[in-house]
Amino acid sequence: MGETKHILIVEDDPVVADVVAACLEDAEFETTITSSGQAALNIISDTHVDLCVVDLGLPDMDGLSLTREIKSRTSIGIMILSGRGDTTERIIGLEVGADDYLGKPFEPRELLARVRSIIRRTQPSSAQTTTQTTVSNGAQRSDMSFIFDGWKVDLASLEITGPDGMQPQLSNSEFNLLQAFIEHPNRILSRDQLLDLVHGDNTPAFDRSIDVQITRLRKKIESDPKAPKFIKTVRNRGYMFTAKVTRD
Numbered sequence: 001m002g003e004t005k006h007i008l009i010v011e012d013d014p015v016v017a018d019v020v021a022a023c024l025e026d027a028e029f030e031t032t033i034t035s036s037g038q039a040a041l042n043i044i045s046d047t048h049v050d051l052c053v054v055d056l057g058l059p060d061m062d063g064l065s066l067t068r069e070i071k072s073r074t075s076i077g078i079m080i081l082s083g084r085g086d087t088t089e090r091i092i093g094l095e096v097g098a099d100d101y102l103g104k105p106f107e108p109r110e111l112l113a114r115v116r117s118i119i120r121r122t123q124p125s126s127a128q129t130t131t132q133t134t135v136s137n138g139a140q141r142s143d144m145s146f147i148f149d150g151w152k153v154d155l156a157s158l159e160i161t162g163p164d165g166m167q168p169q170l171s172n173s174e175f176n177l178l179q180a181f182i183e184h185p186n187r188i189l190s191r192d193q194l195l196d197l198v199h200g201d202n203t204p205a206f207d208r209s210i211d212v213q214i215t216r217l218r219k220k221i222e223s224d225p226k227a228p229k230f231i232k233t234v235r236n237r238g239y240m241f242t243a244k245v246t247r248d
Contacts, residue, residue: 005050005119006030010040010066011081012059016104020053020081023108024115037061041069049076051119054098056082056089064096071097075171077122079114081106094212099173122172146182148243149230151221153182160221168220173198177213178221181231181241190238214239 007024011017012035021031032047034040037058043049052070056063067078080093083104090101099118102111145154150163158175161167170178180189180197189197191210198210218225230243 004028004030006032006048007115008040008043008049008052009033010037010052010058010063011035011055012057013055016055016081019108020111023112027112027116029115035059037063037066037069040066041073044070044074044076051077051079051115051122053079053081053115056080056084056093064092067093067098068096071171075122075169077118079118081111091212094209095215097171097216145248146245147248148182148185148245152248153178155179162221170217170220173213174217174220177210177217181239182245185241185243185245188234188237188240194239 007029009017009020009024009031011020011033014035017033017035021033024031032043032049034043035058037060040052040054044052054063054067054070058066063080063082067080070076070078078098078100080098080101081104082089082093082101093101099122100114102114145152145156147153152161154160158170158172159167160170160175160178176198177194180194184197194210198213214231215225218228218231222228222230230241232240232242234240
């Protein structure tokens with residue numbers, strides 16, 4: 001993966017924190033441990049962090065609130081690590097911005113595999129400085145841009161500009177999802193097809209995460225996310241991007 005990646009572990013159980021750190025350090029990651037949500041935000045503000053491993057039960061801040069706050073400030077990858085392993089908690093974690101969710105107790109090798117997968121998915125390749133860019137799912141991202149209904153999507157700069165000139169901040173996964181839609185307009189795409197287009201071989205274990213990502217994307221590009229104009233749900237089949245798309 002190139003240079004050493006820095007993982008911030010936000011965990012109030014020192015035993016668990018040490019186990020996570022040892023697992024990651026054995027794989028040549030750099031780690032920092034804190035038990036405080038506020039301290040985590042301070043570290044992120046002052047230090048480069050590639051990924052956060054966040055426990056939900058922190059003494060000063062709920063882990064879901066911390067996840068939401070981190071995602072509002074940065075595009076850092078986040079994996080929630082928690083003993084609350086039911087499906088509802090997983091969905092809530094993904095809805096507030098987590099990239100993955102792993103329950104306790106955990107297998108260290110699975111933790112490591114998921115951390116590596118998140119980093120591949122959430123961090124742009126250094127090749128993105130060229131006009132032909134390899135994205136995390138192995139597809140090629142060119143220097144072309146697209147227009148739909150007053151929106152402009154620039155694949156090279158990873159920027160999207162609305163009709164009002166505002167540029168909403170999309171995570172790498174959200175941008176990949178939008179790219180998948182604008183490259184396949186007016187075509188029904190199943191969840192499996194979207195997962196393959198967005199993540200390729202790095203598909204998250206929790207496949208309903210595509211629904212969460214679509215919810216997030218709708219909030220950023222739809223004037224009314226509850227009555228979407230662009231990303232339509234096709235019952236029992238998947239989703240379809242209905243806007244007219246042209247190359248700029």
